[in-house]
Amino acid sequence: MSVLDKFRLTDRVVVVTGASSGLGVAFAKAVAEAGADVVLAARRVDRLEQTARLVEDAGRKALTVATDIADPEQAQHMIDAAMERFGRVDVLVNNAGIGTAVPATREKPEEFRQVVDINLNGSYWAAQAAGRVMNPGSSIVNISSVLGLTTAGLPQAAYAASKAAIIGLTRDLAQQWGVRKGIRVNAIAPGFFQSEMTETYKPGYLESMQSRLAIPRLGDAEELAATLVWLVSSAGGYVTGQTIAVDGGITIT
Numbered sequence: 001m002s003v004l005d006k007f008r009l010t011d012r013v014v015v016v017t018g019a020s021s022g023l024g025v026a027f028a029k030a031v032a033e034a035g036a037d038v039v040l041a042a043r044r045v046d047r048l049e050q051t052a053r054l055v056e057d058a059g060r061k062a063l064t065v066a067t068d069i070a071d072p073e074q075a076q077h078m079i080d081a082a083m084e085r086f087g088r089v090d091v092l093v094n095n096a097g098i099g100t101a102v103p104a105t106r107e108k109p110e111e112f113r114q115v116v117d118i119n120l121n122g123s124y125w126a127a128q129a130a131g132r133v134m135n136p137g138s139s140i141v142n143i144s145s146v147l148g149l150t151t152a153g154l155p156q157a158a159y160a161a162s163k164a165a166i167i168g169l170t171r172d173l174a175q176q177w178g179v180r181k182g183i184r185v186n187a188i189a190p191g192f193f194q195s196e197m198t199e200t201y202k203p204g205y206l207e208s209m210q211s212r213l214a215i216p217r218l219g220d221a222e223e224l225a226a227t228l229v230w231l232v233s234s235a236g237g238y239v240t241g242q243t244i245a246v247d248g249g250i251t252i253t
């Protein structure tokens with residue numbers, strides 16, 4: 001087997017949450033190009049159908065499942081639907097997330113709870129459901145953020161707390177399920193990538209962050225998706241419990 005063959009995901013079944021926009025679309029397209037069938041989950045089903053066409057254009061099968069990941073029953077339904085259609089789940093990409101920037105003294109309990117409910121709790125509900133059915137050799141990737149590792153000049157207590165917690169969740173599930181289930185669990189901490197989330201930033205914010213970057217530009221979603229393919233393929237087979245920053249160097253400046 002050549003080294004490039006180790007990156008193939010031929011006939012694997014990959015579940016991607018938050019596949020209706022932004023990075024989730026790039027993740028779904030990349031794993032399909034690497035050979036996987038893809039289960040696409042989010043709340044906006046019309047947008048999931050657009051992602052499904054990208055997966056099918058890559059010659060693979062797609063299943064769309066309307067899912068509010070903050071609801072444990074819907075997270076379970078997502079995995080049940082994947083099992084019913086494909087009979088297996090090899091990879092879960094916990095990518096669904098929201099970002100807010102609210103000064104701490106003004107943030108309402110429901111605002112804080114919503115971010116934690118989607119970003120952290122939703123990742124856990126999906127991982128629990130997937131962990132119950134995954135076979136040895138499967139893997140989970142949780143999408144954290146550099147905000148889980150450092151600060152970036154915005155008031156983001158809820159987001160930063162949820163993304164730091166995802167790193168702890170990753171470590172714990174990796175040790176719980178490594179020997180017992182043969183499931184690898186890793187996290188990716190993206191820096192700044194163009195998406196609907198980053199479009200909500202005030203004009204000039206992203207530019208102001210570039211002085212902290214060792215690679216002074218926004219990341220390309222394909223660069224992030226390539227890291228995902230490495231982590232979930234046999235090329236990443238000895239990596240578990242890790243958080244891989246793909247961030248143009250912002251966490252080292």
Ligand SMILES: NC(=O)c1ccc[n+]([C@@H]2O[C@H](COP(=O)([O-])OP(=O)(O)OC[C@H]3O[C@@H](n4cnc5c(N)ncnc54)[C@H](OP(=O)(O)O)[C@@H]3O)[C@@H](O)[C@H]2O)c1
Nearest residue numbers: 018020021022023042043044068069096097193195196197
């Ligand atoms: N872009 C960046 O620079 C960057 C940097 C670091 C980390 N991240 C992380 O990367 C992930 C993707 O973000 P993005 O930049 O691609 O943002 P985005 O374009 O806003 O995409 C967010 C995705 O999450 C889904 N989502 C939100 N709430 C959900 C819920 N309750 N249930 C199910 N799906 C839900 C959205 O779908 P629906 O609205 O259709 O449900 C959408 O597909 C997030 O976890 C984010 O924190 C992004």
